[in-house]
Amino acid sequence: MPEFDTSHVKNVVLLGHAGCGKTTLAECMLFEAGLINRRGSIEERNTIGDYHQLEQERGNSIFSKLMHTKWRGYKINILDTPGYDDFVGEVLSALRVADTGVMLLNATTGVEVGTDVIWEYTEKFRTPMIFAVNKLDDDHSDFDKTVQEAKDHFGGKVTVVQYPVQQGAGFHEIVDVLRMVMYKFKDTGGKPEKQPIPASEKDRADQLHKELVEAVASNDESLMEKYFDKGELDEDELKEGMRKAMINHDLFPLFSLSTLRNMGSGRLMGFIDNVCPSANEMPPQVTIKGEKLPCDANGPACIFVYKTISEPHVGDLSFFKVYSGTIKTGMELVNETNGVVEKINQLFLMEGNKRTAVNELVAGDIGATLKLKNTHVNNTLHIKGKNYELPPIQFPSPNMTVSIEPVNKGEEEKMAQAMHQIREEDPTLIIEVSSELKQTLVHSQGDMHLAVAKWKIENNHKVLVKFGKPRIPYRETIRKTAEANYRHKKQSGGAGQFGEVFIRIEPYYDGMPDPAGLNVRGRDVFDLDWGGKLAYYNCIVGGAIDARFIPSILKGIMEKMQEGPLTGSYVRDVRVSIYDGKMHPVDSNDISFKIAGIMAFKQAFKQADPQVMEPVYKVEVLCPEDLTGAIMGDLQSRRGIVEGMDTEGNFQKIIATVPLAELHDFSSSLRSISQGRAKFSMKFDSYAPLSFELQKKLVDEYHKTETEVVA
Template sequence: MANFDSKHVKNVVLVGHTGSGKTTLIESMLFESGLINRRGTVLDKNTVADYTEIEHEKGKTFFSKLVNTKWKGYKINLLDTPGYDDFAGEIVGAMRVADCGVMVLNATMGVEVGTDIIWEYTEAYKLPMLLAVNHLDNEKSDFDKSVREAKNHFGTNVVVVQYPVNQGESFNAIVDVLNMVLYQYLKEGGKPEKLPIPDEEKERANQLHQELIETIAGNDETLMERYFEKGELDEDEMKLGLHHSLIKHEIFPIFCVSAKQNMGCGRIMSFIDNVCPSAYEMPKQKTIEGAEIECTETADAALFIYKTLSEPHIGDLSFFKVLSGKIKVGDELTNENTGQIERINQLFEVEGSKRTAVNELVAGDIGATLKLKDTHTNNTLHEKGKPIEIVPIEFPNPTLTVAVEGTKKGEEEKLSMALHQLVEEDPTIRVEVSAELRQTLIHCHGELHLAVIRWKLENALKLSVEFKAPKIPYRETIRKAAETIYRHKKQSGGAGQFAEVAMKIEPWYEEMPDPVGYSIRGKEVHDLPWGGKLVYYNCIVGGAIDARFHPSILKGIMEKMSEGPLTGSYVRDIRVIIFDGKMHTVDSNDLAFKTAGMMAFKENFHNADPLLLEPFHKIVIHAPEELTGAIMSTIQSHRAMVEGMDAEGHFSIVKALVPYAETQQLTSDLRALTQGRARFTLAFSHYDEVPFDLQKKLVSESKQELELV
């Protein structure tokens, strides 16, 4: 197999809304390069990129894939990605290791929801980006509309390099205004015939050619001077200008394709080969300390894991990009994140489900290896004694939470291992075993993401599971002071139990002054694990309660605070004053005072105007301007409090605080309302009061549950 140096390796990620044709375009690109001799289709379930069982079943791409091919002396690594924002982790992971991207647009739809959302990721990474208008063979295709929308959404530096002559069902010709030629295709597509531009197209072609030159020159001072001198730029100068502007994320050239008919696909491959940058030409990767990494074969060896895939009977397959140096079979590298020494026993070039063993991979290349002992996605491996840790991928936060439990007894450990495997493969999934809620929670990115998780658990991992709504982590507190004297007395033959505690409780708040009218002998401030504080005062005078019993009283209080009197939720922000009591020389002991402290606290709590608190999350919604009014109405119907609105391009940004109990239904309603055109993030904000009627209902339900136990 041919070896390629760093200058002859290109990494290209294909992105776009679902249905834009990314997988089909890759299939045609592989056919043009000679990697395959027959093009598969999504419908026939035989494409190179979509090879998993669930993708065959659903006819959609759910996971990023790596496919490498060879083209005119270059190795091109193509990364296919999903089109749904639910799988944003797969998209950003692939983008993180790519050096160029192709945004595929559906000519019948223009700039769609997923396109807008994905474009924000390209902006964050400043990734060189081509636009490929696909489906030009469809009777409803509208190339000009797609161009207008692309310019409106992505900026005026979107520039036409190609346009279709006869889009629609008879589509077979493309005018290329970079090299001023007409490409005409046979019915079966493939390699076109190069022809002069027809007279009736010359005016438009010349106009677009001039626009292309002016856009290129406008982003390069040297080329601008040449343009002023000559009034023209030749093809090589234009390609050089495009090359530099792509690297700087300043120009976004538009190409024409019919991936299904294999028209225009080879031209994109040639542009990638001639104009798009390799990894060594891109801005240098940085370590977390800010140092730059030289993407050269002569530097110290280092690699970055961007994806992990667990395969039956094989184990974990780690996908990586070589940051610097050369990675060879037999190398022993240090994992900077774990300190583990990892031996590279095998190296693979990847063609979808096919893996070809190689002896080495050079800086800038992408490949895979098997059975690393303790290495995960986002880890950096380097030569011993030559530490490097790259800035990790920032995966988006989850927006949907459900509780999961197995329906068969005895499968608890199997379910736990399966959930661990899911997280290993997809870092955007978070699994939480909540002792408070007594539930295992899955945090993910939407209903489609959840559907894929369920499919994996049930079909790939052979588990029977049930998803439920997560319980709400309420908190309990009080609004006023209360005091009581509680006596615990128990006699059952022999030594008995006796303890009497006089206790006052009050709401606690920051910078609260010490209580007045008490002789303070001791003060303890406890930061509670679940948030808030317990402040405990020992105000006993005259030895009414021995000092050795105070830890037991406190223990009883804390026990009741961990299972509150109203709904069994955690209690927070309470000040407790122990100001009197009694003890017995024989019958008083730690257990008696623990019980007395617990019961005194419980009695006081019910008399102190108890209050239930609920968690509020901050939601930030990015949506097209025209949907703002409907979104405002929807979020307010879910008890949300709008904090403000901003504008960002053609998007409105709505910020609000919403009760956690409402978030599940709210996010579902937002997706339905906006047809997926809104993107939102959720993050915990604070606790606030539950409305009185809802509190009454929740307390009643809690009592009924306790009666059933």
């Protein structure tokens, strides 16, 4: 029998901007429950959560961690998450399996950009949320300002449950307006003494209590009737009403903390086990096919893998949540994605990097298992005879791209294996072998994300690598009509080669009229894999070129379009008309006309006012108002055009279009300008003409490279 049934398991994810105190809160929760006898600290590099060498070196969380504690008859699974947007994948995977979120707010800085970003995801998941204002012992803390910012950003559903009597170094008393008591802490923190609310605080406490009661009652008709009848709700009625309102995202209770001095964490834990919903109280999961899957320990076994890490000398450790049934060691489950049967040989509870073996886990619980050979993040496993597939985590698009290559030649395959393993652990890191750019590319969330990937490759896989600036996927096109012809003639004994082609090329656009003065006998319009179109017209009359050679000419033109005449980039939006040529009864063949097509196209292209097009991206930056001037200046220095500004809560959103060639180091530049207080996203917008000066520079560089290769 499992130690806790489904209704006594609570899954909580700790969220918030970097530096708000999430990892320290997790230490307090473990300490208060007696699982550890001494609280670790970030400075001493000995917390349960930040156990990884890289986290200890950097002084901040990089990976999400699973821990658990036992508190007054309940098991609380704690998911600690990183605060930097570069590691948003870790936050999303933890949010996917949590039943309650605790959003920490730094009382000295209020609502930060990272908080706002994470909030968007909690809204998508509809995660019940608690706010906790931390660092109230700091001399620069401002509780009232932080609460007002929370209400401004997240709405009037943010409702105060606790507030500090004093702030700064003297912080040691918290008024709880749910229980209508005051908690007085010793300087060392820990368990507080309950005291009556002092007269000086009675009016404020009564007002906030009334606001809490009205907020709870307004979301439940039966409670509203009781409130009208009695003019009050008792504590049990308030708790039940708060649970329902939290599940419906109608109420976000706010608590007060000092995690550094361990003040307030015990009361928060009490609220989690008394009020916050268990998995079986949340709406049932809905499969991709629309089938509801209630969280029932007696139901059909079904788990969802939300995270994978590779442990040296051990293998892949898969983290999962049990969404239905009871999982036992030795059980065989089917992976719905690939149909492979996986045997659950071991089950673990996690405490940071420590594993505790157990025999079973019930619906609603979170655990880990080793060596699932064909199972990955976002896979659903279930008992045989079912076809459950739960919705996958939707990870965000990358914001930064670099090229990667091994420092030592001959280690390409070893690097590829390392990259595959890292990609397995981190779905937000995308690896691309680009045939167009002839580079291996790494697409990431930012420079910190890349630094972690590099550290893993070099330390875990022993391959030295270097990042570089990726080549830019330029495009080539033309702006006027031109004609050219080319005769390919080769005699080398026996059968020779002969083919002559006359072509006209024009800028292509949809709906353009047929070419003037030519007799169109056949036309094809091709959607090119790299964007844009090629229109290919057969205008041959009198049998000057046999019809069987027309596809060969097209093949040559398409080949040259994959390595354009100016910079070697793809060519797009061109119409080519073949209108004359010559054949030889013996020497003409497919290769002759293919070569003639290549050379005629190349000559005509260079005479048709060729234009290099560069990719332009839409960039959106979310930042505090005082940073807008510096950030807009940086964007403009990158040939960016600021298209407008918008307001999101207390933040400004800068919207700009910027050439991709100028965005290579934007992530690190923005972090430096904003000290981590801004974030950005980017997506492809369009191709735009490159200036004459930059085009000439690119063409000269390409021709120099061509000359060096020939030499």
